[in-house]
Amino acid sequence: MSASTTVYQVTGMTCGHCESAVTDELSALAGVTSVKAVASTGEVTVTSSAPLDEAAVRAAVDEAGYELTGRA
Incomplete structure (x- = not known):
């Protein structure tokens, strides 16, 4: 299985x-x-070792206090 790399856009990081x-x-x-x-x-x-569920990524970013606005 090949690795999956995705670039996300996150707002609020300073x-x-x-x-x-x-x-x-x-x-x-x-x-x-x-x-x-x-x-x-x-x-x-x-x-990641496999494509990630975008809802899980969004939830993790939200938990950190920021907003996932999409893929870059």
Whole structure:
């Protein structure tokens, strides 16, 4: 099975702490192998062992206190 990488657009991130909060929540999702959040662009790159359910990604971003606005 090949890895799946998706770039999401997240609003509300302004600093390194924001990046860490989003990264921690998304890293907890089953199958996620890496997360790279960039506050300056609002982009979050998620690599997982299989495609992720977008509702689960949205819920994790919401739990971190930010809003998933779609895919970049």
